[in-house]
Amino acid sequence: MTxxxxxxxxxxxxxxxxxxxxxxNKNFIIHEASNxxxxxxxxxxxxxxxxxxxxxxPKMDGLEVLSKSKEQNIExxxxxxxxxxxxETAVECIKIGAYDYISKPPDLNRLLTTIRNALNNxxxxxxxxxxxxxxxxxxxxxxxxxxxxxxxxxxxxxxxxNARVLITGENGTGKELVAHAIHQHSNRSKIPMxxxxxxxxxxxxxxxxxxxxxxxxxxxxxxxxxxxxxxxxQGTLFLDEIGxxxxxxxxxxxxxxxxxKITRVGGEKEIQVDVRIIAATNKDLKTEIAKNNFREDxxxxxxxIPIKVPSLRERKSDIPILIKYFIQTICKQNGxxxxxxxxxxxxxxxxxxxxxxxxxxxxxxxxxxxxxxxxITASEVKLYS
Numbered sequence: 001m002t003x004x005x006x007x008x009x010x011x012x013x014x015x016x017x018x019x020x021x022x023x024x025n026k027n028f029i030i031h032e033a034s035n036x037x038x039x040x041x042x043x044x045x046x047x048x049x050x051x052x053x054x055x056x057x058p059k060m061d062g063l064e065v066l067s068k069s070k071e072q073n074i075e076x077x078x079x080x081x082x083x084x085x086x087x088e089t090a091v092e093c094i095k096i097g098a099y100d101y102i103s104k105p106p107d108l109n110r111l112l113t114t115i116r117n118a119l120n121n122x123x124x125x126x127x128x129x130x131x132x133x134x135x136x137x138x139x140x141x142x143x144x145x146x147x148x149x150x151x152x153x154x155x156x157x158x159x160x161x162n163a164r165v166l167i168t169g170e171n172g173t174g175k176e177l178v179a180h181a182i183h184q185h186s187n188r189s190k191i192p193m194x195x196x197x198x199x200x201x202x203x204x205x206x207x208x209x210x211x212x213x214x215x216x217x218x219x220x221x222x223x224x225x226x227x228x229x230x231x232x233x234q235g236t237l238f239l240d241e242i243g244x245x246x247x248x249x250x251x252x253x254x255x256x257x258x259x260x261k262i263t264r265v266g267g268e269k270e271i272q273v274d275v276r277i278i279a280a281t282n283k284d285l286k287t288e289i290a291k292n293n294f295r296e297d298x299x300x301x302x303x304x305i306p307i308k309v310p311s312l313r314e315r316k317s318d319i320p321i322l323i324k325y326f327i328q329t330i331c332k333q334n335g336x337x338x339x340x341x342x343x344x345x346x347x348x349x350x351x352x353x354x355x356x357x358x359x360x361x362x363x364x365x366x367x368x369x370x371x372x373x374x375x376i377t378a379s380e381v382k383l384y385s
Contacts, residue, residue, distance in 0.1 A: 217266020
């Protein structure tokens with residue numbers, strides 16, 4: 001249900017606005033406040049989808065109500081109305097944070113259009129927050145070991161910088177989670193981090209994926225395409241499995257990092273880019289350099305801040321925490337009642353070597369949730385892990 005608060009000192013105007021809103025949608029829940037003080041108190045106690053607020057009111061005017069709502073981090077959109085309006089007042093309202101300003105008597109079509117747009121905009125904001133929260137939860141680093149606390153300290157220290165980061169570690173340790181954590185705490189977090197899995201893209205296509213291409217530059221290039229470097233401008237680009245990138249693409253990445261410029265495949269124009277690079281690999285790049293599979297100069301460019309993600313064997317004290325976290329999230333995702341697990345089963349899992357690290361642990365827990373009864377036992381761990 002959509003909740004709307006009308007803050008207006010004249011009862012006749014409140015009634016008119018209320019009738020307009022109820023004619024627009026019978027499901028609107030309309031609350032009223034007869035002055036600014038009552039309005040801000042009401043907003044402090046309950047959440048609303050929209051506020052329609054008069055400007056000229058005794059005790060506390062609408063501009064003060066709007067200012068106080070922003071001070072209290074109330075994100076409800078405000079539509080300001082006034083019979084004494086001028087351009088200066090309208091500009092002041094928008095500067096403080098109002099969604100729109102309408103003069104009295106309001107034009108009905110404009111008022112309804114503004115209300116619809118404000119509510120649609122608010123719904124989008126709410127949905128974006130929900131999705132961001134879901135993404136943040138998906139990329140959460142779980143654990144309380146010394147190794148994880150040290151990792152989190154490093155992430156906090158480097159996130160606000162533009163320094164390039166090279167994340168190393170075994171398969172399944174959570175290198176992608178570290179990359180997301182760095183980005184989420186950075187000054188570039190308003191732009192979604194773009195990702196390229198260098199191992200998943202054929203060598204003949206990786207350059208097009210990274211730098212884009214011009215129409216006709218190769219057989220299937222039917223139209224111009226922007227690459228990930230260009231699309232990630234002002235943001236962060238995560239190059240996963242960088243150790244599997246072709247030498248030809250490595251040379252172009254090196255040039256992009258040196259000059260902050262890229263050229264599309266088949267093109268001649270240089271395009272300026274401002275991209276923070278976070279790379280990850282499970283390979284020993286120094287060994288790859290010795291085999292002539294990786295450029296040493298690129299390694300030096302990428303590893304301004306090297307981070308090694310510990311294996312699960314190095315942080316076994318986190319296994320019980322991770323088990324409970326995975327049980328909770330997997331049961332919730334599948335819409336089933338949260339299952340419990342015996343302490344003997346936790347002890348048994350804690351002794352497992354986990355060559356696949358966190359990814360392997362999660363898969364085992366998901367399997368146990370699906371195949372076990374209400375409680376996961378040690379015998380089921382032996383049977384299914």
